[in-house]
Amino acid sequence: MISVAKGISDPVHGTISLSEVEARVISTRAFQRLRGVKQLGLASMVYPGADYSRFSHSLGVCHITSRIITALRNNSDVSISDEQEQRYRLAGLLHDVGHYPFSHAMEKAVNEHYSALLTQPATAESTPAGPANSVVEVAKWLDHESIGKEVLRDNAEMRDVLNEHGHTPETVYQIFAREQPPDFSNLVSSDLDADRIDFLLRTARHTGLPYGAVDLDYLLSQMRVDGSNHVCLSPKALRVADHLLLARYFDYQQVAFHKTVAGLEWVLVEVIKALLSAGLLDCSTKAMRERIASSQWDTFDDTELITCIRALRESTHDSATALKADAILLRRPPKLMNEIEYLAPRDKFNAGMVKNRKRDIDRRVRDWSDEFGIPIEQWHVWEGGLTFTKVGSNVPISALAADTAYDPIDPDKTEQAVRILDPRTNQSEPIMSDKRSLMSVLADKALYSLRLYVVLSEDRLNERSTIAAKIHRDLNDT
Amino acid sequence: MEGKLIALKLFLDTLEIDSSIDTVADRKRVQKAVYLGQLSGVDLGYRFSWYVMGPYSSPLTRDYYQLSDELETEDDPLNGKSLLPDAIARLTIIRPLLQKRTDVDLSEEDWLELLASYHFLRSVSGYSPEKTAELLRERKSHVADYIDRAIESLSAAELLNMANAA
Numbered sequence: 001m002i003s004v005a006k007g008i009s010d011p012v013h014g015t016i017s018l019s020e021v022e023a024r025v026i027s028t029r030a031f032q033r034l035r036g037v038k039q040l041g042l043a044s045m046v047y048p049g050a051d052y053s054r055f056s057h058s059l060g061v062c063h064i065t066s067r068i069i070t071a072l073r074n075n076s077d078v079s080i081s082d083e084q085e086q087r088y089r090l091a092g093l094l095h096d097v098g099h100y101p102f103s104h105a106m107e108k109a110v111n112e113h114y115s116a117l118l119t120q121p122a123t124a125e126s127t128p129a130g131p132a133n134s135v136v137e138v139a140k141w142l143d144h145e146s147i148g149k150e151v152l153r154d155n156a157e158m159r160d161v162l163n164e165h166g167h168t169p170e171t172v173y174q175i176f177a178r179e180q181p182p183d184f185s186n187l188v189s190s191d192l193d194a195d196r197i198d199f200l201l202r203t204a205r206h207t208g209l210p211y212g213a214v215d216l217d218y219l220l221s222q223m224r225v226d227g228s229n230h231v232c233l234s235p236k237a238l239r240v241a242d243h244l245l246l247a248r249y250f251d252y253q254q255v256a257f258h259k260t261v262a263g264l265e266w267v268l269v270e271v272i273k274a275l276l277s278a279g280l281l282d283c284s285t286k287a288m289r290e291r292i293a294s295s296q297w298d299t300f301d302d303t304e305l306i307t308c309i310r311a312l313r314e315s316t317h318d319s320a321t322a323l324k325a326d327a328i329l330l331r332r333p334p335k336l337m338n339e340i341e342y343l344a345p346r347d348k349f350n351a352g353m354v355k356n357r358k359r360d361i362d363r364r365v366r367d368w369s370d371e372f373g374i375p376i377e378q379w380h381v382w383e384g385g386l387t388f389t390k391v392g393s394n395v396p397i398s399a400l401a402a403d404t405a406y407d408p409i410d411p412d413k414t415e416q417a418v419r420i421l422d423p424r425t426n427q428s429e430p431i432m433s434d435k436r437s438l439m440s441v442l443a444d445k446a447l448y449s450l451r452l453y454v455v456l457s458e459d460r461l462n463e464r465s466t467i468a469a470k471i472h473r474d475l476n477d478t
Numbered sequence: 479m480e481g482k483l484i485a486l487k488l489f490l491d492t493l494e495i496d497s498s499i500d501t502v503a504d505r506k507r508v509q510k511a512v513y514l515g516q517l518s519g520v521d522l523g524y525r526f527s528w529y530v531m532g533p534y535s536s537p538l539t540r541d542y543y544q545l546s547d548e549l550e551t552e553d554d555p556l557n558g559k560s561l562l563p564d565a566i567a568r569l570t571i572i573r574p575l576l577q578k579r580t581d582v583d584l585s586e587e588d589w590l591e592l593l594a595s596y597h598f599l600r601s602v603s604g605y606s607p608e609k610t611a612e613l614l615r616e617r618k619s620h621v622a623d624y625i626d627r628a629i630e631s632l633s634a635a636e637l638l639n640m641a642n643a644a
Contacts (some may be wrong), residue, residue: 111523118520120486122560134564140521143537168606178527180603181613221493285521355547415530 021165036301046323060198091175098148109272232428320377503635510590
C-alpha cells in the first residue's frame with residue numbers, strides 16, 4: 001500500500017492519491033510541461049471539451065496502475081511488493097513525459113522528415129562517407145519513449161527527485177519502454193493496460209460521447225494472473241471485456257477518425273514538415289538532447305509549436321503552405337470531397353482492393369488539380385484502418401491484412417490481446433479464441449476508409465459542391 | 479512510396495536481407511535484422527522493446543506490411559532513390575555479422591534472434607553476461623547452444639563494448 005502524501009480531484013476517478021515522490025515528480029518543470037500538451041491533438045476543434053492534457057491522463061494512468069495491482073494481489077497468488085508497486089506507478093505517471101507537442105502528429109512529421117534525409121536520388125553525385133558530423137548523424141531522431149528516457153536520465157531536476165527518493169531513472173523507464181523482460185508479460189502495453197483504460201474513460205468524459213460507460217469497477221475486480229504470468233480476466237468478465245473493446249472502437253471512430261479531426265491532423269503533419277524543412281524547427285536527436293539538458297524542453301509544448309506555425313505563416317511565400325497554416329491557426333479545415341468506407345475481413349484481398357482504389361484516386365487527383373486550378377499540394381488521399389483490438393489512431397490499410405488480431409503462431413502480437421482465464425488449466429487465451437465472445441467474430445474485421453481532402457482558400461469555398469459533384473461522377477463512371 | 483519506407487527497403491537490401499514477410503520466420507528475420515542493422519549507426523528511428531521473441535518494434539511491424547504491399551503494386555517503389563554513401567558504408571561494415579556462421583546449426587532467423595536478444599539484454603536491459611545467458615537458456619532453449627558463438631560474433635563487431643553489467 002502506497003503512503004499518501006497528496007490528493008488531487010479528478011473528473012474521471014474522483015480523488016487520485018499520490019505518494020511523496022509522485023507529488024514531487026508532478027511539480028518538476030518537465031512534468032508540468034504536460035499541462036501544455038493536449039492528449040487529443042486538434043480534436044478540440046471539433047469537440048470543444050476534448051482539450052484535456054497529458055498531465056491529467058498521466059495522473060489517471062498512475063491511479064489505474066495501482067487499482068490493477070490491487071486486483072492482482074487480491075485475486076491471484078502473486079507477490080508484488082510496495083516498492084514494485086511504486087515503480088509501476090511511477091512508470092504510469094511518467095510514460096508520456098517525452099511526447100512532442102501535439103503528440104503523434106508531430107512524431108509522424110519528425111519521422112518522415114528525418115528518415116527521408118537518409119536517401120538521395122540514385123543519380124546524385126557520390127559524396128564520400130563521413131564521420132560523426134555526417135548526414136547519417138543529422139538524420140537521427142527520437143520517438144516519444146526515447147525522449148522520455150532522456151528526460152528521466154538527463155533532466156537534472158527530474159533525475160534528482162527520483163534519486164532523492166531511492167529510485168533510478170532506469171528502473172522507471174525500463175518498465176514503460178519494456179526494456180527488460182517484464183514480471184507480468186502484458187501489464188504494460190496491451191489492450192487492457194492502464195494507459196488504454198484511462199484514455200477511453202477520459203476521452204468519453206471530455207468529448208461528451210457515451211462510449212466510456214465501461215464497468216471499470218467490475219473489470220478491475222476480475223483481473224488476475226495466470227500460471228504463465230499473463231495478466232488476464234476471469235471468464236465472468238468476458239462480456240465487459242467485449243464491451244470495452246467495442247467502446248474503444250466507437251470512440252476512435254467518432255474522435256480520431258472524425259472527418260474534420262483527421263483532416264486537421266493531416267495538415268498539421270504537413271505544416272510541421274514544412275517547419276522542419278524551412279529550418280524553423282530542429283528535432284534531430286542532437287537538438288532534442290540540447291533542449292532536454294536545458295530549460296528549453298520545459299516550454300516545448302503545443303503553444304510553442306503554434307508560435308512556430310505563426311512564424312511560418314508570416315514568412316512563407318508558398319500558397320499551399322500558407323493555406324495549411326491557416327487551417328490550423330484559423331480553424332479552416334480541409335474539405336472532404338469524397339469518402340469510401342466499409343467493414344470487411346482483415347485480409348490481403350480487401351487491403352489490396354483499398355490500395356488499388358487509392359492509387360486510382362491518386363492518379364485522378366492530377367487531372368482534378370489541373371481542371372480546377374488547385375495545386376496538387378492542396379489535395380490528399382487519406383487512408384485509415386480501424387480494428388476492434390490493438391486499435392491505433394491510423395493503422396495503414398496494408399498492415400491490417402496480416403496484423404491479425406489472433407495469430408497463435410505470432411506470440412509477440414497475441415501477447416498484447418485481452419486474455420481470458422481457463423480456471424481448469426490456470427492458463428489464459430486471447431479473447432478472440434473464446435467462441436462465446438463477440439471478438440471471436442469481430443476481431444478479424446476492419447473498417448476500411450479512403451477519403452479525399454482538399455484545402456480550399458476562402459474565396460473558393462463556394463465551389464466545394466461543384467468540385468465534389470465532378471469527383472463523384474468521375475469515380476462512379478468507372 | 480513514403481520516404482521512410484524507401485529508406486527501410488534500401489536498408490534491408492544493403493544488408494542483403496530478404497524483405498518478404500509471408501511467415502512468422504520471415505517477420506522475425508526482418509525485425510532482428512533491423513535491430514542489428516541500426517547498431518551500425520544508421521538509425522531508421524525504430525525503437526525496440528522486449529517481447530516473447532526478443533527485441534520487437536510495433537512501428538516496424540506496421541511499416542513492413544505497408545512496404546510489402548507497396549512493393550507488390552508500385553511500378554517504381556524506390557522512386558529512383560539510393561541510400562547515402564555514408565549509410566551504405568556503415569551497413570556494409572556490419573553486414574557480415576548478420577550472415578550465419580558455418581559452425582552454427584540454426585536457421586537464419588534463429589541466429590538473428592539470438593544475436594539481437596543477447597545484445598538487447600546486455601546493452602539495453604543492462605544485464606550481466608551471466609544473467610543474460612541464464613535468461614536465454616531459460617526462455618530461448620532453441621538457440622541456447624550457440625550463446626558463446628553469438629558473444630564471439632558480437633564482440634568481433636565491437637558491439638558489446640557499451641554493454642553495462644547489472
